[in-house]
Each structure stands twice: as structure tokens, then as C-alpha cells.
């Protein structure tokens with residue numbers, strides 16, 4: 001699957017409190033959450049983000065609270081993919097489980113500039129900066145995760161597995 | 171082959187003789203947890219799974235703690251959803267605010283719901299707190315938790331272990347919070363990324379359970395998956411007073427492979443303060459400089475236990491909170507609240523001019539009961555001081571132990587108890 005979008009650049013340790021502040025957690029609606037996405041880090045984000053845009057960040061993206069509202073609101077805001085130098089553990093799982101593509105690629109995360117047009121080929125992990133022509137290779141997903149991604153997230157994956165065990169449909 | 175404590179627990183729960191760091195395993199879980207913010211998402215995902223019911227109604231815990239008593243209509247609706255789910259599924263461990271309720275990570279150990287040697291997952295990053303009991307417990311998202319609620323199983327990658335040894339004599343007013351802040355200051359907020367931290371040494375051996383909970387609680391602030399303590403008499407005594415439920419004690423092998431061993435001489439450690447906006451941005455309190463404050467918060471799953479309240483009372487007793495400071499004290503659960511009441515601590519707080527709240531996360535995540543305004547500064551016994559964590563994007567949070575927080579409340583600026 002190919003994703004294209006404009007890059008939004010952020011630094012290290014972008015935590016889930018700034019992705020979606022605690023004060024807005026009295027809802028689970030992605031669109032509602034998206035109205036406050038990253039507002040404490042960049043007040044222009046919510047009004048200017050376009051469907052398909054890509055977040056490019058430094059180390060330890062998604063650290064802090066385990067709130068799944070974070071990947072949910074990024075998705076709600078139309079973000080198609082996050083590229084970072086590294087991800088915090090819980091965020092990594094949450095994003096995969098919800099089907100938000102994330103790629104670990106330190107080189108791309110450092111080189112790509114804000115506003116550049118980025119192209120990501122998810123099946124190969126190839127990232128292209130269309131403004132500079134540079135290409136980067138993201139770390140491949142472990143096989144196990146690939147199965148979850150291909151199933152469309154953890155819930156459909158588990159349903160498939162449970163059906164295989166029980167031999168019955170739902 | 172030798173295994174660490176984390177590896178032993180995970181191997182046993184995966185039905186394997188041996189596991190090594192990096193192995194992907196599927197493990198049985200003993201307890202699955204969610205709260206009033208994360209449970210609504212988990213319940214939605216659980217319903218999508220279309221299973222007949224929970225894998226075990228004794229092994230799912232739901233705690234109403236973040237926005238309770240409900241701060242607004244939306245929060246009340248979320249609480250209501252969680253309550254009806256608990257009722258519908260006959261949950262054995264459902265905690266409403268009040269009787270035995272409070273903050274999940276204070277309540278579950280206190281009620282004997284999590285035990286040594288267990289694997290616990292929770293839709294809350296501070297689920298790592300139960301590592302203090304010698305359990306492997308870790309935070310995950312709502313979807314992971316939903317699947318575990320249905321299947322009683324979870325996949326994970328076996329983490330490497332890094333070991334921290336604390337030796338020497340503690341300085342006055344230095345405790346568990348200072349040790350963990352110092353450690354995070356040393357290794358950084360991603361210093362233990364994807365790893366399990368194991369805490370040990372003579373200082374830990376002499377530490378009570380409350381202190382161990384404080385340290386395990388903040389393992390995630392260094393990026394860790396878990397923070398574990400060996401089970402000893404202190405642990406067993408704590409657990410046996412609370413439950414008769416059986417459990418298995420695992421011991422790490424002394425010759426097990428660790429990715430890193432770090433040794434600290436604690437006699438060199440002063441009370442620590444983490445400056446905005448990272449828990450790793452620590453300084454000794456003597457080097458804090460003049461930082462005036464608007465609010466003090468003593469509470470949370472890090473420092474809302476009875477020992478923390480006693481410490482705060484020792485400092486606040488017979489003194490007065492500065493007239494320009496809001497000092498908010500919230501016991502972590504109903505048990506700590508009742509104990510504080512019996513010991514006269516609540517009276518001490520109120521006499522000193524502090525506000526005492528009902529057990530809840532309260533201001534910790536900027537939800538309610540002490541949200542910060544633009545430019546306001548708070549010294550807090552919580553675990554995170556990220557941008558906007560407790561309110562306005564331009565507010566500031568400084569993390570410290572309860573004694574430092576209490577001393578700061580009296581002097582109206584960040585201060586050491588020794589200054590009083």
C-alpha cells in the first residue's frame with residue numbers, strides 16, 4: 001500500500017499527553033479527539049493537517065500514558081503514517097493494534113524536513129522524500145506483527161484465530 | 171540456563187522451560203485491568219470480538235479513578251458505561267469510588283488483587299507498579315486489554331533486564347521517590363526502552379512496600395516495560411495480610427544475563443526535583459534555585475499511600491501553608507484515607523491550610539480538582555511533568571517526594587524540608 005502526504009516534523013519524546021491532553025479524554029470519538037490533536041505542541045496542527053499527512057519525529061515517540069486515544073486521534077486527524085527514530089513500547093503496540101502504520105527509520109526521521117512531500121510504500125518499508133529524491137529503508141516489522149497488520153488490527157486477527165480454534169464462524 | 175526474575179515469570183506463563191530476551195511468546199495472564207478512561211475503548215473492542223463472555227470474571231478488574239467523582243457529563247457517561255459492563259459480566263473486582271475504591275495502582279495491591287509471580291496487564295501505563303510485589307506487570311492499550319479480557323492471553327516480546335543496585339545510607343528526607351528520580355535522571359526517559367528494570371541491593375532490602383510501589387510505578391518513565399523487585403519477607407508479609415489466594419514465588423538466578431548493571435551509592439543522593447518538562451530533568455533540591463510555586467499536589471499512584479501521607483504530615487504538622495499557595499492532598503485509596511483519618515493526619519492537613527480530596531487521580535493528569543492555569547507552577551508528587559500534563563500548555567510541573575512538596579507548600583517556593 002502506498003501512502004503520500006506532507007511531513008509534519010516534531011522532536012524527541014513526543015508523549016501521549018501532548019498528542020491528546022488528559023483534559024480531553026472524556027470521549028472516545030476519533031473525530032472529537034482529533035480536534036485537540038497535538039494542540040499543545042503546535043496550535044496550527046488541527047486546522048492545517050490534511051488527510052494523508054505524515055508525522056516525522058525523533059526518539060521515543062508516543063511515550064507516557066498508555067491511552068489508545070493517542071493513535072486514535074492521529075487517525076481521526078487524517079494522519080496516514082508516523083515515521084520516527086524510535087517509538088515507545090505501548091504506543092507501538094497500540095498503533096499496530098488499531099491499524100495506524102508506523103515506521104522506525106532514524107535516517108528518514110532525521111533527514112526529512114517539515115512540509116516535504118513524502119511517499120511510503122508500506123509493503124517494503126521504503127520511504128521517499130519527493131522534494132529531495134532521497135529514499136530510506138525502514139526497519140521491517142517482525143513477522144508476528146505483519147500478521148496482525150495484514151488482518152487489519154488485533155481485533156480481526158484475534159477473531160480469525162478464535163474461529164480457527166473453534167471451527168465456527170460468528 | 172540462568173534466567174532473570176522477569177524471564178522466569180514469563181516462561182512459566184508461556185508454558186516454556188526457558189525464554190530469552192527477544193523471544194516472542196504468548197503468555198497466560200492472571201489479571202487484566204482497565205480504568206474509567208481506557209475501559210470504554212476496551213469495552214468497545216471487546217464487543218466487536220463477539221465472544222460469549224470474559225475469559226474469567228474473577229480476573230478482570232475495573233477501577234473508576236481518573237475522572238471521579240465525575241467531573242462532567244461526558245465523564246459520568248463513561249463511568250456509567252464501565253459500571254454497567256461490570257454489572258452485566260458479574261465482575262468480582264469492580265471498584266467504584268468510595269468504600270474500597272481509589273486509584274487503580276493503589277487499590278489493586280491493597281485489596282490483594284495482584285500477587286507475586288503473576289502476569290498482569292492493564293490499560294494504563296503505570297500498571298508496572300505491581301512489579302513491587304514481584305509480579306510481571308505492564309501497561310498496554312485498550313485493544314490489547316480487550317483481547318486479553320476475552321482470551322486470558324497476550325503476546326509479548328521477552329524484554330532484556332537491566333539491574334539497579336542501591337547501597338549506602340540514605341540522607342534525611344531521601345526516599346524511594348528520590349532514588350527513582352535520580353535513576354531516571356541518570357539513564358534518561360528512554361534509558362530502559364523495551365527493557366525490564368530490576369531493583370535490588372541493601373537499600374531496597376530495607377525498604378517498605380510503599381517505597382517499592384513508588385519506584386516500580388516510575389519504571390515506565392524510563393521507557394521500561396516493567397520494574398521488578400525480588401520477593402522477600404516484606405512482600406510476603408504485605409500480601410498475607412491482604413489475601414489467602416495462592417501464588418507462586420519466582421526467584422531470578424544470580425548469574426542470569428543482564429544488559430546492564432548500575433550501582434548507586436545512595437549516601438550521595440539528596441532529595442531530587444524533576445524540572446519541567448521531563449521526569450529525567452532532575453536536580454538535587456539544593457540546586458533548585460528560587461522557584462516560586464502556585465500549587466502543591468500530594469497524592470497519585472506514585473505517592474498517595476499512607477507512608478507518603480505520614481511524611482507530608484510530619485512536615486506540615488504545626489505549620490501553615492503559604493497564603494499564596496493551593497495545597498491539595500488526595501489519599502490514593504479509601505484505605506489510606508481511613509487510616510490517615512484514624513491517625514489524625516487529615517486534621518493536620520486541614521489545620522495547616524491544605525485541601526483534602528476524595529481518592530482519585532485528581533490533578534495528576536490535568537483532569538480536575540487542581541488544574542493549572544497559564545504560567546502556573548506546581549510541585550507535585552506524581553510521575554509525569556510533560557508539557558500541559560496538569561493543565562495549561564504554559565504551566566509547569568516539578569516532581570518531588572511528599573516531604574519536599576510539603577516543605578514547598580509552607581515556604582511558597584521549591585524548598586527542602588531541612589530548611590524549615
Ligand code: SF4
Nearest residue numbers: 273470471531534535
Ligand atoms: S494517579 Fe496519575 S499516573 Fe496514576 S493512574 Fe492516575 S492519572 Fe495515571
